[in-house]
Amino acid sequence: MTVALSVNVNAIAMLRNRRDLPWPDLRELGRIALQAGAAGLTVHPRPDQRHVRFCDLPVLRALIDDEFPQAEFNVEGYPSDDFIELCRVNQPEQVTLVPDDPRQATSDHGWDFITHRALLKDVVGRLKAGGARVSLFAEGDASLEALEAARETGADRIELYTGPYGGCYGDAEKARRIAEDLGQTAERARSLGLGVNAGHDLTVENLPMLVGRIPFIAEVSIGHALTADALVHGMAETVRRFRKACGQPL
Ligand SMILES: CC(=O)[C@@H](O)[C@H](O)COP(=O)(O)O
Numbered sequence: 001m002t003v004a005l006s007v008n009v010n011a012i013a014m015l016r017n018r019r020d021l022p023w024p025d026l027r028e029l030g031r032i033a034l035q036a037g038a039a040g041l042t043v044h045p046r047p048d049q050r051h052v053r054f055c056d057l058p059v060l061r062a063l064i065d066d067e068f069p070q071a072e073f074n075v076e077g078y079p080s081d082d083f084i085e086l087c088r089v090n091q092p093e094q095v096t097l098v099p100d101d102p103r104q105a106t107s108d109h110g111w112d113f114i115t116h117r118a119l120l121k122d123v124v125g126r127l128k129a130g131g132a133r134v135s136l137f138a139e140g141d142a143s144l145e146a147l148e149a150a151r152e153t154g155a156d157r158i159e160l161y162t163g164p165y166g167g168c169y170g171d172a173e174k175a176r177r178i179a180e181d182l183g184q185t186a187e188r189a190r191s192l193g194l195g196v197n198a199g200h201d202l203t204v205e206n207l208p209m210l211v212g213r214i215p216f217i218a219e220v221s222i223g224h225a226l227t228a229d230a231l232v233h234g235m236a237e238t239v240r241r242f243r244k245a246c247g248q249p250l
């Protein structure tokens, strides 16, 4: 089983949005990423559109449909009515639901599945009826009880929030401890029949330990570090480096 890499283009969009100009061009960079072997593209449209804009979604949908029909579009976000409508219109293969407050700078926690079970069950049902796989952003140490509630929503997968793991760069011992917690959570999720994705602050350096501990991760979505590396190495070479760090044969 190989760990699929989905390239999150939010950080590229944020750079573009500094000016009223159309570059860097998301469609072109998305194309380079997919040509270099990324399995898909991820966007996280936030209500203020400070990163990816709502109008970017049809462009990326068309790129995949026209040129990379095996690739997947993953749309992440809080399940507001606007977000659900964006998903209906753009038909992502996967929707990842995230408990973000609009004021948050970035995602920094997973769902409380027990408290939000009813909301999630309703939204997951609607998204799945529209044809999407649904993944739920989860705390790295989610309990069995919490994961049972996640499964009851009808979701297909969880996405492990790996921010604290990414935050301990330079401290290998702490990273190992967190990787172990993430591994145990992933095993609990798998024992319930849930697939496991992972994301947030993953890098070429920290991926191998995570994937070594959780070889059954289905997909990682990566944006911030991948965009930073692309400034140094170019997008195509960066995607190859991240694929290698995921354990993919090149
Ligand atoms: C859901 C998640 O893990 C986030 O990492 C997210 O997709 C990144 O969002 P921003 O790029 O908007 O910070």
Ligand SMILES: NCC(=O)COP(=O)(O)O
Residues within 6 Å of the ligand: 008, 042, 076, 159, 198, 199, 200, 201, 202, 221, 222, 223, 224, 225, 226
């Ligand atoms: N789901 C996580 C994601 O898409 C990207 O997170 P990051 O690499 O930008 O931290």
